[in-house]
Amino acid sequence: xxxxxxxxxxxxxxxxxxxxxxxxxxxxxxxxxxxxxxxxxxxxxxxxxxxxxxxxxxxxxxxxxxxxxxxxxxxxxxxxxxxxxxxxxxxxxxxxxxxxxxxxxxxxxxxxxxxxxxxxxxxxxxxxxxxxxxxxxxxxxxxxxxxxxxxxx
Numbered sequence: 001x002x003x004x005x006x007x008x009x010x011x012x013x014x015x016x017x018x019x020x021x022x023x024x025x026x027x028x029x030x031x032x033x034x035x036x037x038x039x040x041x042x043x044x045x046x047x048x049x050x051x052x053x054x055x056x057x058x059x060x061x062x063x064x065x066x067x068x069x070x071x072x073x074x075x076x077x078x079x080x081x082x083x084x085x086x087x088x089x090x091x092x093x094x095x096x097x098x099x100x101x102x103x104x105x106x107x108x109x110x111x112x113x114x115x116x117x118x119x120x121x122x123x124x125x126x127x128x129x130x131x132x133x134x135x136x137x138x139x140x141x142x143x144x145x146x147x148x149x150x151x152x153x
Contacts, residue, residue, distance in 0.1 A: 015042070015068050017060040018097035019082075021090040022046060024054045034085055035060050038074065039067030056087065059097060068096060110137075115152040117141070126153050 019031065032044040039062045046058035062068045075081055075094040082092030114126070123141045130136060141153035 014065050014096070015062045016097040017062065017068060017071060018057060018095055019060060020057045020093040020095075021086045022054060022056050022058055022092070023085060023087055024056060026054060026085055028058070030085065031058055031060070034082060035062075035071065038071035039063060072096065113152065117149060117151050117153060119149050119151065121149045121151075121153075123153070 017035075022031065026046065028044055028046050031046060032041060035041055035044065041060060042063055043059070043061040047055045049055055060071075062071065072094055075092065079091050082094070086092040112130070117126070121141065123139050126141050127136060127139045130139070139153070142150040144150060
């Protein structure tokens with residue numbers, strides 16, 4: 001399969017799909033065959049590790065944004081479509097690919113990770129401790145199966 005080697009086209013394009021939960025033994029040619037009915041494929045690649053084995057995800061670049069949207073919709077509407085290409089027991093996930101800098105550009109994270117909490121700490125005490133700084137959207141204290149604090153939240 002021919003791959004688009006010009007990085008500016010791959011990075012700036014809104015025509016890129018990411019495909020997750022691919023079988024480890026799937027070939028690029030099989031993935032190309034799966035997506036060939038969705039439009040004109042410019043590039044198709046399965047990500048591989050240093051040993052040359054699949055990492056379980058890949059990328060497909062279509063020629064137009066409309067083809068990308070139609071492809072995503074067809075996989076959402078018919079989850080069984082990629083069943084034979086997916087890891088057993090999982091659904092093939094097809095979505096628009098964006099670089100992490102773009103994906104997280106508008107996201108604001110206000111999470112705090114707190115460690116070295118006493119064993120007798122619970123979520124109520126954690127809420128009480130931090131509520132004086134403002135409104136809390138959520139509080140989570142990690143606990144053992146017996147309900148005892150693991151010391152962080």
